[in-house]
Amino acid sequence: MVMINPNKIPVTILTGYLGAGKTTLLNRILTEKHNQKIAVIVNEYGEVGIDNQLVVNSDEEILEMNNGCICCTVRGDLIRILRTLLFSMKEGKVKFDRVLIETTGLADPAPVAQTFFMDELLSETFEVDSIITVVDCKHVTKHLDYHDEAQEQIAFADVIILNKTDLISEENLQELEGRIIQMNPTAKRLYGQNCNVELKDILGIHTFDINHKLEVDPHFLEDHHHHEHDDKVSSVAFRENRPLNLEKVNQWMSQLIQEKGEDLLRYKGILYIEGIENRLVFQGLHMLFSGRPDRKWKENETKVSELVFIGKDLNKKELEQQFKNCIEIEEIGGLKKRKPKFKEFD
Known part of the structure; x- marks a missing residue:
């Protein structure tokens, strides 16, 4: 008892x-x-x-x-x-x-x-x-x-x-x-x-x-613990305060899931999408992926996209480039403005 x-x-x-x-x-x-x-x-x-x-x-x-x-x-x-x-x-x-x-x-x-x-x-x-x-x-x-x-x-x-x-x-x-x-x-x-x-x-x-x-666990009350995570498992995270293009995000995620889905243990994020006044929440694991509108951005809230991927053998540079490609490009006088240099979250 x-x-x-x-x-x-x-x-x-x-x-x-x-x-x-x-x-x-x-x-x-x-x-x-x-x-x-x-x-x-x-x-x-x-x-x-x-x-x-x-x-x-x-x-x-x-x-x-x-x-x-x-x-x-x-x-x-x-x-x-x-x-x-x-x-x-x-x-x-x-x-x-x-x-x-x-x-x-x-x-x-x-x-x-x-x-x-x-x-x-x-x-x-x-x-x-x-x-x-x-x-x-x-x-x-x-x-x-x-x-x-x-x-x-x-x-x-x-x-x-x-x-x-x-x-x-x-x-x-x-x-x-x-x-x-x-x-x-x-x-x-x-x-x-x-x-x-x-x-x-x-x-x-x-x-x-x-x-x-x-x-x-007979050693439960002993003050030592050695817990090693699979060294193939890592996390990659990004943060970006420029808006993303929803169509490009959808294309990226569809391609990523097809190519890397089995190795993606977990991926999730809060997205700042151009032209949408609500936060977009996306979550997924392996081949299952879903996105949904969340609450509206608050008046004094900094609009920012934050993403994290946890998986096996993640290629950080490749994911970084793919994410960079989703940043909305401003058009000035009919010409596309070059994207500013991408800054990784630190």
Whole structure:
């Protein structure tokens, strides 16, 4: 039986491989009525923070961690952010009832949870409520075959959300479920499309059991962690404040998906398109790609396109040139103006 300490702040760790639907679930949590203030920590692998911009407008405290994986290179940042939250709460500057951590899709959730046991202050103040793993039913089989992180996320989960069930057959879903049960027979399984699950099934459920985690990872409470990402996987990010040509963007993405789709683990962005007063959000993984109008650009907001690609064997210079070709060209007196030199995000 899991022991509950009502004096501690509950922490939900939200994980899942790239493109599984974590941000969709996060937005669902933030928009539904639960009468709780949530401090949200969003971690992204790439240097451009897109997910933080895709989180719905809310009164929640949302903090961003970029340019590294929360389970290794920026784990110290997580400790500092949590300590800062506690200090701000004691000073009366912020108020929150629980913490929700959305990890990068390449994170191993074990060392994230370990943080709350190895740091004395955090251990006294916080309590891990549950680890929620979102699974992309369409692509997870391939991810499980080739990426250790996808296996770790399922093996360490307390709740597994089998998302995008509408994209596979019932037979394939049963096969996937059988494989997941072999990896983690004790996790609660939920099913949905666009992560349309009940919040009562994922928040305040107190399913994190330290003894069970030690069975999964006997070294869980040892203060060391060596998590190496596939050295073929990298991220490439761009930022541009000149408007893009929508037709050229569509042509570029269609060609890129055809040529490189299998190696594109995740790609996403906020686009500033010539002649359109709304932001354009695009997201994709492998061969699946979608774009949609978002909110209008605010009056005093800097209009800027930000894109990030996470994938295998990415050719940075080639992607840079392709993106440069999408910048809208101004016409002066019927003549096309030469594009200014492209500046990569730094």
